[in-house]
Amino acid sequence: MIQPVVKSPTHYGTGEVVELPYIRVVYQCGLPKDAGVNGCRIEDVIDVALFKLNQYQSGPLACEENAEAIRYLKLAKQSLAIRIQRRQVQGVLNTMTKHEPHRTEDEESDFSATGA
Numbered sequence: 001m002i003q004p005v006v007k008s009p010t011h012y013g014t015g016e017v018v019e020l021p022y023i024r025v026v027y028q029c030g031l032p033k034d035a036g037v038n039g040c041r042i043e044d045v046i047d048v049a050l051f052k053l054n055q056y057q058s059g060p061l062a063c064e065e066n067a068e069a070i071r072y073l074k075l076a077k078q079s080l081a082i083r084i085q086r087r088q089v090q091g092v093l094n095t096m097t098k099h100e101p102h103r104t105e106d107e108e109s110d111f112s113a114t115g116a
Contacts, residue, residue: 015039031094043080046073 007017015026015038026039053070056062087093090100 009038031096033094043077046077046080049073 002020005019007019009016009029014029016029018025018027025045028037028039028041029035030038050070050073053066053073056066057070083099084093086102087099092099
């Protein structure tokens, strides 16, 4: 696998650039409310891959492997949407504060922290 070239922003308000042969992605750097929109999000990159795979699926290159890749890319987008929702609920959306992990024991009606 070829290692991408990562170019950190040279000044505030500039996105982070990741380059490979034939591809250049400019990712958002900083919070849009502070730095403005200066790049794309990971969800945008996933959307581009989904667009291309769906094109393949609607033509002679349709196959189960493409369908599986589409399923997993959609799952990745769902996971990122859950992350955003969790950050919003915890009050840390649009901040650089880490959100708390999801705790499944909080969902169990018979769960007791004391074990009683």
